Amino acid sequence: MHPSLEHLQKILKNEISLGYANKSIIGGLPKMLSFWEPNARRNGLDASLIETIAAQLKAYPELPPAERPAAVEALLSVIAQAEARPAEPAPAPAPAPARPAPPLEPEMPPPPPSETRAALPAAQPAPEVRREAERPAPPSTPAPPKRVEAAPPASASREVAPPPLTASAAPPPPPRPAPAYRPVRRPPGDDGAPRSRPARGPTVQALKADTPVDAAAGIDSPLTVLNGIGPERQAVYAKLGIETLRDLLLYFPRRYDNYSAMKPINRLEYGEECSVIGTVAEAHARRIRGGQATLLKVILSDATGQLEISFFNQPWLADKLKPGRQIVVSGRIDQYLGRPTIVPDEWEDLDQELLNTGRIVPVYRLTNGLTQRAVRKVTQQVVKFWARRQADPLPAEMVRRAELLTYGEALAQIHFPDSQEQLDAARHRLAFDELLLLQLGALRQRRDWQTASAAPLAAPDDWLAAFVGALPYTLTGAQQRALGDIRADLGKATPMNRLLQGDVGSGKTAVAAAAMAIAIRAGAQAALMAPTSILAEQHYRTLLNLLSAGPGQVPPEAVRLLQGSTPAAEKVDIYAGLRSGAIQVVVGTHALLEVPVEFARLGLAVVDEQHRFGVAQRASLRSKGGTEDGAPRSPHLLVMTATPIPRSLALTLYGDLDLSVLDEMPPGRQPIETHLLPSSERERGYAFIRSQVQKGRQAFIIFPLVEESEKIDAKAAVAEHERLQTEVFRDLRLGLLHGRMKPEEKEAVMARFRAGEDHILVSTSVVEVGVDVPNATVMLVEGANRFGLAQLHQFRGRVGRGPHPSTCLLVSDAAGAQADERLRAMEQSQDGFFLAQKDLDLRGPGDFLGTRQAGFAGFAMARLSDLRTVEKARREAQWLFERDPNLQAPELKPLAENLAKFWTAGSGDVS
Numbered sequence: 001m002h003p004s005l006e007h008l009q010k011i012l013k014n015e016i017s018l019g020y021a022n023k024s025i026i027g028g029l030p031k032m033l034s035f036w037e038p039n040a041r042r043n044g045l046d047a048s049l050i051e052t053i054a055a056q057l058k059a060y061p062e063l064p065p066a067e068r069p070a071a072v073e074a075l076l077s078v079i080a081q082a083e084a085r086p087a088e089p090a091p092a093p094a095p096a097p098a099r100p101a102p103p104l105e106p107e108m109p110p111p112p113p114s115e116t117r118a119a120l121p122a123a124q125p126a127p128e129v130r131r132e133a134e135r136p137a138p139p140s141t142p143a144p145p146k147r148v149e150a151a152p153p154a155s156a157s158r159e160v161a162p163p164p165l166t167a168s169a170a171p172p173p174p175p176r177p178a179p180a181y182r183p184v185r186r187p188p189g190d191d192g193a194p195r196s197r198p199a200r201g202p203t204v205q206a207l208k209a210d211t212p213v214d215a216a217a218g219i220d221s222p223l224t225v226l227n228g229i230g231p232e233r234q235a236v237y238a239k240l241g242i243e244t245l246r247d248l249l250l251y252f253p254r255r256y257d258n259y260s261a262m263k264p265i266n267r268l269e270y271g272e273e274c275s276v277i278g279t280v281a282e283a284h285a286r287r288i289r290g291g292q293a294t295l296l297k298v299i300l301s302d303a304t305g306q307l308e309i310s311f312f313n314q315p316w317l318a319d320k321l322k323p324g325r326q327i328v329v330s331g332r333i334d335q336y337l338g339r340p341t342i343v344p345d346e347w348e349d350l351d352q353e354l355l356n357t358g359r360i361v362p363v364y365r366l367t368n369g370l371t372q373r374a375v376r377k378v379t380q381q382v383v384k385f386w387a388r389r390q391a392d393p394l395p396a397e398m399v400r401r402a403e404l405l406t407y408g409e410a411l412a413q414i415h416f417p418d419s420q421e422q423l424d425a426a427r428h429r430l431a432f433d434e435l436l437l438l439q440l441g442a443l444r445q446r447r448d449w450q451t452a453s454a455a456p457l458a459a460p461d462d463w464l465a466a467f468v469g470a471l472p473y474t475l476t477g478a479q480q481r482a483l484g485d486i487r488a489d490l491g492k493a494t495p496m497n498r499l500l501q502g503d504v505g506s507g508k509t510a511v512a513a514a515a516m517a518i519a520i521r522a523g524a525q526a527a528l529m530a531p532t533s534i535l536a537e538q539h540y541r542t543l544l545n546l547l548s549a550g551p552g553q554v555p556p557e558a559v560r561l562l563q564g565s566t567p568a569a570e571k572v573d574i575y576a577g578l579r580s581g582a583i584q585v586v587v588g589t590h591a592l593l594e595v596p597v598e599f600a601r602l603g604l605a606v607v608d609e610q611h612r613f614g615v616a617q618r619a620s621l622r623s624k625g626g627t628e629d630g631a632p633r634s635p636h637l638l639v640m641t642a643t644p645i646p647r648s649l650a651l652t653l654y655g656d657l658d659l660s661v662l663d664e665m666p667p668g669r670q671p672i673e674t675h676l677l678p679s680s681e682r683e684r685g686y687a688f689i690r691s692q693v694q695k696g697r698q699a700f701i702i703f704p705l706v707e708e709s710e711k712i713d714a715k716a717a718v719a720e721h722e723r724l725q726t727e728v729f730r731d732l733r734l735g736l737l738h739g740r741m742k743p744e745e746k747e748a749v750m751a752r753f754r755a756g757e758d759h760i761l762v763s764t765s766v767v768e769v770g771v772d773v774p775n776a777t778v779m780l781v782e783g784a785n786r787f788g789l790a791q792l793h794q795f796r797g798r799v800g801r802g803p804h805p806s807t808c809l810l811v812s813d814a815a816g817a818q819a820d821e822r823l824r825a826m827e828q829s830q831d832g833f834f835l836a837q838k839d840l841d842l843r844g845p846g847d848f849l850g851t852r853q854a855g856f857a858g859f860a861m862a863r864l865s866d867l868r869t870v871e872k873a874r875r876e877a878q879w880l881f882e883r884d885p886n887l888q889a890p891e892l893k894p895l896a897e898n899l900a901k902f903w904t905a906g907s908g909d910v911s
């Protein structure tokens with residue numbers, strides 16, 4: 001076949017498989033003419049044929065979608081006819097003389113194949129792998145370089161990007177002449193959702209176009225069906241949890257590198273997450289911290305400048321990173337004495353091929369024995385043959401209405417995006433799916449709970465008034481209103497399911513205590529579950545106080561504390577007491593969910609800091625209601641959170657809950673003075689802490705988040721604790737708290753701090769919630785710019801809880817107006833809701849909640865701050881739920897299965 005016609009045919013087939021969306025060429029089909037036409041001429045294709053084809057291609061984008069299939073069909077038959085004729089002469093009176101075709105030139109335009117997939121040779125290139133029928137052709141001009149944003153929500157900070165860079169040609173990074181760097185700004189208000197795009201039907205044609213590596217292999221086949229994967233490799237992938245082709249398909253990139261848009265060193269911004277290409281200029285390893293650690297410093301250079309790279313405790317890299325080696329490093333840019341530095345998250349050898357293709361390249365999380373290259377190759381095979389044949393679990397009507405990519409297309413684009421737009425669209429689609437499952441589950445749960453029965457728990461007016469009157473303070477108006485809501489719920493025979501939301505220090509515990517008192521008074525038992533043992537102990541002490549006063553009169557021995565570390569004998573005793581009903585109140589951690597915990601008559605279950613728990617855990621506590629006349633009986637449920645989220649988001653996120661808000665603070669709160677300190681003035685912060693300790697007060701120092709990994713954070717905190725103890729506060733006692741410690745260790749540390757034995761507590765973000773040490777008056781947060789405002793607000797809430805004026809010091813290691821503006825908001829406001837909104841405004845799509853707070857393990861894509869998608873998913877979930885609440889239609893079976901998986905996989909973070 002004539003190469004130009006063959007090329008055209010490929011593109012048309014691809015267009016078919018893409019659902020006639022005019023997407024088989026970036027920028028639309030007519031764009032291909034700029035390279036196809038000259039090539040076709042050069043290769044001697046008949047001129048009138050070229051004209052016919054050109055005219056049809058040019059008209060294509062304007063055609064209504066319904067007419068496009070016919071147009072493509074027409075073009076294909078033009079090709080078929082041309083081929084059916086003798087090679088020459090041309091049918092029409094061709095002005096071009098028939099001449100022997102010159103040696104065939106490749107159809108590709110000068111820049112090499114722009115398709116990432118094409119640039120990645122298969123491990124053992126099977127002939128099938130090379131059949132690129134479904135592959136979009138390269139664009140006529142290289143696509144403008146774009147910033148590529150990380151996919152997973154964990155890296156939302158990437159989108160907290162520093163102010164946009166000025167658009168100008170940048171000096172080229174070596175070793176190739178770089179294209180001008182032109183950052184692409186998203187339109188204002190864009191939250192990462194795609195612009196409207198047509199939905200696509202099932203890509204039947206794509207199936208035909210693909211020939212699987214092993215045609216018989218189903219998506220649940222083991223990886224060994226792939227080229228280049230034997231048992232050994234299989235074992236390596238298994239370490240990442242990848243056993244089947246499906247697992248691999250669902251193993252989404254951590255982030256992406258855009259080789260055409262990497263920044264030269266002199267344009268790096270502090271605080272920015274990015275990848276940098278350069279040549280190793282020098283590398284020196286030395287011992288630090290008294291020989292206990294090694295530091296390898298590498299100077300990376302490009303034509304524009306030098307970047308200092310620090311590798312901690314990886315001395316062997318010195319042998320690898322020899323001068324002259326070209327590498328790509330990724331991580332967050334920092335500065336030291338005004339010079340750019342980086343402690344890289346990862347590095348890899350520069351892949352010349354990727355650089356040249358200048359495409360968006362996926363970067364996967366790796367394990368020992370794997371390279372990015374290898375994973376890309378393997379993933380490419382799977383994506384190519386299996387992604388687009390995945391049936392869409394969503395009803396076509398919904399996909400269309402919600403303007404989503406089809407599932408298969410989203411899977412393909414999430415791995416090897418054709419453009420930033422396609423990547424955004426793929427993320428949007430996959431995020432939508434997750435949020436839909438969240439909503440469907442919430443709706444289902446709400447329905448189930450409403451059909452369950454509960455024991456009505458009533459308390460007389462005068463009794464309640466006496467109880468409230470005996471509290472050590474007068475309830476605020478907001479507390480009274482919330483208690484009113486709760487009391488009304490408790491009086492009903494359907495179980496309460498209420499979220500009590502209130503800023504840090506708004507007094508949620510008192511409301512919970514009153515609710516528990518009502519339950520006890522009505523003859524039921526009450527349980528309170530907290531996410532950490534530190535918090536559980538604290539609540540236990542508070543409830544002992546509040547419940548034993550006034551007409552509550554719960555005897556102390558009827559209030560017990562149950563946690564994982566409770567001695568076995570005591571546990572047995574508590575189990576028995578709960579079963580007999582002798583224990584009226586139990587406070588605890590997850591230990592409350594264990595099987596032996598059974599209640600005689602659990603009337604009310606309270607969950608504090610509920611965002612730390614999975615929905616499944618909530619449900620599990622709820623299932624402890626026992627039975628009444630053989631029928632299961634549900635306790636009333638009150639969940640509490642200080643996470644300041646806008647009401648609309650709360651309703652969406654906790655779609656199964658009713659909402660009460662404490663929007664008023666108890667009187668007489670001392671405002672916490674908040675100051676922003678640049679890191680160069682950190683010493684002033686230390687001096688202030690010292691002065692407070694001299695006055696008998698205590699302080700927290702929060703170590704910055706290093707990574708979304710507790711292990712690494714813990715390590716860093718240990719090092720920082722040691723530094724502070726040996727270099728800064730030699731004469732003071734410093735405690736250390738991090739998430740990797742055992743509960744008993746944590747408790748012991750907290751107990752020492754609470755008792756005033758330690759002056760300063762160095763901690764990772766584990767003290768974030770609930771901790772109450774009234775004598776602590778200083779909260780110093782290192783790397784404050786790395787935390788969301790909501791989280792900083794939580795930290796700040798750890799001080800100012802006693803009679804002493806308190807101070808919060810925010811040490812920022814980022815330069816830049818935006819980081820400052822965010823932190824200035826902390827100086828100006830103490831209102832958590834205001835700050836959450838501010839965070840949302842300033843960080844844009846940044847996930848100010850963090851996935852953790854949703855209580856789900858399973859969010860790979862969704863960002864709760866993306867209100868548009870959240871609300872869209874909520875609408876669609878309701879639509880579906882009204883039609884088929886149990887997802888019984890046969891075509892919804894896959895969705896029903898996903899739903900089941902999503903909800904069993906969900907389990908909260910319990911750091």
Ligand code: ADP
Nearest residue numbers: 473474475476503504505506507508509510666
């Ligand atoms: P949070 O809502 O953050 O859980 P807490 O329940 O821990 O807040 O309450 C914070 C502090 O405020 C506690 O020391 C508590 O005793 C006190 N408190 C609660 N309600 C009132 C009130 N109405 N008046 C004065 N102090 C109150």
Ligand code: MG
Nearest residue numbers: 508509608770
């Ligand atoms: Mg609390």
